[in-house]
Amino acid sequence: MIKAILIDDEPLSREILKNYLARFSQIVVAAECNDGFEGVKAIQQYQPDLVFLDIQMPKINGFEMLELVAPLPAVIFITAFDEFALKAFEANAIDYLLKPVSEARFAKAVQKFLDKSLQPVAATTRLLDTMSAHAQNNRIVVKTGSRVKIIPVHEIEYLEADDDFVKIVTAEGAFLKNKTLAFYEQSLDPQQFVRVHRSYLLRISQIAKIEPYQKETHLAILRNGKQIPISKTGYGKLKVILGI
Amino acid sequence: MTASKTLLVSRLPFAGVMVVWTVAYATGLYYFYGLEIQLAAMDSFFFNLLTATAIVLMNLISAYLPRTGIFQMSMGIALVFAFLSQWLGQQALAQLITDSDYLTFLDQSMPVRWTLGFVILMAVSSAAIYYARWRELAEEQTRHTDTRLVAREAELRKLQLQLQPHFLFNSLNSLNALIVTKPDQAQKMVQQLSDFLRLTIHRADAPWITLADELAYLETYLAIEKVRFGHRLEVNMDAEETAKNNVIPALVLQPLLENAIKFGLYGTIGKTTILLSATLIEKDLQIEITNPFDKEMQPAAGSGFGLTGLQRRLYLLYARNDLLQTTLSDNTFTVKLVIPPQP
Numbered sequence: 001m002i003k004a005i006l007i008d009d010e011p012l013s014r015e016i017l018k019n020y021l022a023r024f025s026q027i028v029v030a031a032e033c034n035d036g037f038e039g040v041k042a043i044q045q046y047q048p049d050l051v052f053l054d055i056q057m058p059k060i061n062g063f064e065m066l067e068l069v070a071p072l073p074a075v076i077f078i079t080a081f082d083e084f085a086l087k088a089f090e091a092n093a094i095d096y097l098l099k100p101v102s103e104a105r106f107a108k109a110v111q112k113f114l115d116k117s118l119q120p121v122a123a124t125t126r127l128l129d130t131m132s133a134h135a136q137n138n139r140i141v142v143k144t145g146s147r148v149k150i151i152p153v154h155e156i157e158y159l160e161a162d163d164d165f166v167k168i169v170t171a172e173g174a175f176l177k178n179k180t181l182a183f184y185e186q187s188l189d190p191q192q193f194v195r196v197h198r199s200y201l202l203r204i205s206q207i208a209k210i211e212p213y214q215k216e217t218h219l220a221i222l223r224n225g226k227q228i229p230i231s232k233t234g235y236g237k238l239k240v241i242l243g244i
Numbered sequence: 245m246t247a248s249k250t251l252l253v254s255r256l257p258f259a260g261v262m263v264v265w266t267v268a269y270a271t272g273l274y275y276f277y278g279l280e281i282q283l284a285a286m287d288s289f290f291f292n293l294l295t296a297t298a299i300v301l302m303n304l305i306s307a308y309l310p311r312t313g314i315f316q317m318s319m320g321i322a323l324v325f326a327f328l329s330q331w332l333g334q335q336a337l338a339q340l341i342t343d344s345d346y347l348t349f350l351d352q353s354m355p356v357r358w359t360l361g362f363v364i365l366m367a368v369s370s371a372a373i374y375y376a377r378w379r380e381l382a383e384e385q386t387r388h389t390d391t392r393l394v395a396r397e398a399e400l401r402k403l404q405l406q407l408q409p410h411f412l413f414n415s416l417n418s419l420n421a422l423i424v425t426k427p428d429q430a431q432k433m434v435q436q437l438s439d440f441l442r443l444t445i446h447r448a449d450a451p452w453i454t455l456a457d458e459l460a461y462l463e464t465y466l467a468i469e470k471v472r473f474g475h476r477l478e479v480n481m482d483a484e485e486t487a488k489n490n491v492i493p494a495l496v497l498q499p500l501l502e503n504a505i506k507f508g509l510y511g512t513i514g515k516t517t518i519l520l521s522a523t524l525i526e527k528d529l530q531i532e533i534t535n536p537f538d539k540e541m542q543p544a545a546g547s548g549f550g551l552t553g554l555q556r557r558l559y560l561l562y563a564r565n566d567l568l569q570t571t572l573s574d575n576t577f578t579v580k581l582v583i584p585p586q587p
Contacts, residue, residue: 012418
């Protein structure tokens with residue numbers, strides 16, 4: 001039996017997918033979800049083989065939801081009209097369905113999955129990187145335990161490299177995200193965030209003062225008193241942006 | 245070469261003015277200088293015929309003068325033409341008339357005639373130059389206004405198109421599902437979608453619309469949204485009867501309501517209730533739209549229609565920046581829109 005999950009905020013949209021899926025006796029719909037939050041839980045709970053995923057959904061979109069899921073299931077994306085997403089799909093050779101979804105096209109996508117030729121997970125990972133680097137740089141979605149948290153970029157104090165993760169620090173606390181610091185250095189506004197150190201990406205407006213530290217290095221004292229080391233190159237970058 | 249098209253001296257009025265002037269000139273000679281009527285008439289006729297000829301010639305020449313320094317040049321030409329025309333007049337009369345008293349008067353009067361000729365020529369040509377300039381400016385102004393109008397129309401049309409695709413494809417998707425699952429409802433939705441599209445097309449030509457018509461249009465739009473989101477969307481519209489006859493610019497209310505629905509549906513989870521109220525305060529129409537809002541939410545980049553576009557349009561229409569105001573409370577977002585009478 002193949003387990004599938006439908007994630008779309010419009011009941012009618014799920015209805016038609018279920019209807020089309022009835023033709024495939026080997027596929028069973030394990031869950032239907034109204035939004036990404038339910039989606040994350042359902043994927044965790046049922047460990048589906050295949051996910052039909054709408055992109056435009058309440059609060060967090062389909063791409064953001066996938067960022068919170070590990071391991072990634074096979075995904076067939078569904079969208080009504082999103083030129084940017086379509087380009088990303090094409091570029092990564094990922095299958096997607098356009099609304100209104102035709103039965104023939106739907107069957108073809110499912111057949112591709114059954115033939116094991118549907119988007120390898122690596123392509124989906126690549127896609128997520130492209131999407132979050134371009135479209136979503138005013139917020140970051142993280143998961144803490146079973147809770148999904150949306151962090152507005154303007155609430156971030158700094159980001160710190162932490163093994164394979166990045167620690168995103170806000171006034172509320174620290175959140176881990178399975179990304180690299182280099183990724184955020186690229187996707188966040190360089191006028192706001194500066195890589196002041198190999199392990200730190202700092203939000204400029206958080207700096208209260210800068211003090212000399214050991215030879216050629218400095219310390220950034222943040223508004224809340226925290227201290228962040230600044231390397232020689234990092235200090236150079238800061239000087240350019242702050243115009244000192 | 246615009247000067248040639250815009251000769252101040254159009255033929256008929258010019259001839260009229262010259263005839264009157266010639267009579268006045270002769271009368272002046274008769275009364276103030278004691279010339280016999282016949283002599284005065286002849287004198288006036290010759291001098292003024294030549295002055296008129298000089299004016300016509302100057303106008304023809306002015307068409308071929310370069311734009312820069314046209315003023316100085318026509319002054320020079322006026323000087324030469326004034327001298328020549330009056331001198332020719334003097335020569336002609338000296339040939340025709342033998343009265344020695346008159347001939348002495350003719351010689352003595354020449355400086356006055358030259359001066360007068362110069363002043364007349366100069367006045368006419370300056371007037372012609374300024375008139376041509378003014379016409380050019382007026383033309384440019386008209387062109388400018390037209391360009392702006394066209395740009396505005398284009399912008400409107402673009403905004404209109406911007407609203408459509410997402411809505412249309414999602415509606416078709418719902419329709420597709422209904423055809424398979426609930427055919428009777430599908431038929432109803434086809435009707436609703438047609439009503440909506442027909443009104444949308446019809447509205448394209450009308451920049452102003454009554455509140456009543458706009459609300460009726462929004463109802464058709466909401467009927468479709470209800471099919472898609474009926475399980476969680478509720479919209480309460482409450483408009484004062486007296487306010488309904490007021491006209492509002494097209495495509496102002498619709499994007500606001502769409503925005504409210506979008507932020508309500510996509511920014512929160514669970515039931516979304518949108519409130520729309522319209523009241524008349526003195527002559528201004530005041531419209532408020534409230535939607536639920538989650539503070540935690542940062543709208544995803546590029547997902548909003550944006551209030552900035554609307555603000556710009558209102559500015560173009562009313563030259564006021566204070567017509568659109570937003571307030572954010574704990575869990576609601578309110579847009580307050582003031583619509584003054586049509587300018």
